[in-house]
Amino acid sequence: MLSAKAVSPDKPATAPTPATIDRKIIRTGFLEALVKSPAETAEQIHKLAEGMGGYVESSQISSAQSVPAATITIRIPAARLEDAKAEIRKFHPHRDRKN
Secondary structure: OOOOOOOOOOOOOOOOOOOOOOOOOOOOOOEEEOOOOHHHHHHHHHHHHHHOOOEEEEEEEEEEOOEEEEEEEEEOOHHHHHHHHHHHHOOOOOOEEEO
């Protein structure tokens, strides 16, 4: 059995309503600091990001030429960026290049 919906020629077809656009604000920051233990500091930053509703996007810990270093990229809600930067600066406030 086949069925068909009747369409009234008097009523124009309505276009579907556009979906609500979920816009996001992206802010970027950069901090560089000298710390005693890059691996421990990276772990602290990892916990900080999760505590602020974010996550670690990438993390690299190395000891090139016997100088330990770490690079960590975190993603957190834009509204928490300044709080996160302030907390990270507390790890070693003496040398800090920021943007």
